[in-house]
Amino acid sequence: KLAHLPYRRTLQEFDFSFQAGIDERLIRELASLTFIGRQENILFLGPPGVGKTHLAVAIAMEAIGQGLPVYFVSLAQLVGDLRKAYEENRLDKRMRVYLRPRLLIVDEVGYLPLDPLAANLFFQLVSARYEKGSMILTSNKSIGEWGELMGDPVLATAVLDRLLHHCHVVNIRGNSYRLKDKVKTGIYS
Ligand code: ADP
Numbered sequence: 001k002l003a004h005l006p007y008r009r010t011l012q013e014f015d016f017s018f019q020a021g022i023d024e025r026l027i028r029e030l031a032s033l034t035f036i037g038r039q040e041n042i043l044f045l046g047p048p049g050v051g052k053t054h055l056a057v058a059i060a061m062e063a064i065g066q067g068l069p070v071y072f073v074s075l076a077q078l079v080g081d082l083r084k085a086y087e088e089n090r091l092d093k094r095m096r097v098y099l100r101p102r103l104l105i106v107d108e109v110g111y112l113p114l115d116p117l118a119a120n121l122f123f124q125l126v127s128a129r130y131e132k133g134s135m136i137l138t139s140n141k142s143i144g145e146w147g148e149l150m151g152d153p154v155l156a157t158a159v160l161d162r163l164l165h166h167c168h169v170v171n172i173r174g175n176s177y178r179l180k181d182k183v184k185t186g187i188y189s
């Protein structure tokens with residue numbers, strides 16, 4: 001699969017009128033990829049179905065189109081993979097998979113809480129990429145909830161400090177696109 005993307009979606013396929021709260025100009029600016037040249041990050045925050053992964057994938061496809069190495073992984077897959085490597089004494093080698101790409105997308109931060117080892121491995125990755133390569137993260141949790149998510153407020157602060165230092169935070173507050181037709185037919189109203 002292309003850079004391990006879960007699906008292919010472009011910016012053209014994103015309906016900005018459905019998600020009126022999103023700053024379309026900012027998204028188009030981000031899709032021009034200048035943030036990658038500056039080693040900046042993007043954090044898409046919001047509830048399920050509002051387009052976080054779609055926008056991350058669309059920017060990833062722009063980067064792939066420019067010939068940049070891109071890698072997409074969910075946080076659960078990432079920590080599972082790094083944990084296995086750690087247990088098999090090959091963490092440094094495996095870490096390179098996530099350090100090499102110019103753009104690393106870590107999807108679904110927040111669906112599962114992290115145990116101490118997982119939180120530590122995530123911190124190591126974020127530290128190693130800090131000011132070296134861009135990341136796009138998506139999360140259903142607000143930044144304030146990351147401490148609980150990581151089970152360690154000190155470690156969460158250290159992660160957020162690095163991630164947010166050079167970062168575009170995009171808060172999406174709208175309705176789920178997945179449920180839009182159901183809302184229209186009154187199931188949810
Ligand atoms: P999440 O925010 O949970 O990551 P996704 O980005 O995966 O949600 O969006 C869920 C589905 O809805 C995807 O198929 C995505 O392409 C579609 N979608 C979400 N928002 C929009 C939108 N504004 N315009 C078009 N499709 C959208």
Ligand code: MG
Pocket residue numbers: 052053054107108138
């Ligand atoms: Mg998603």
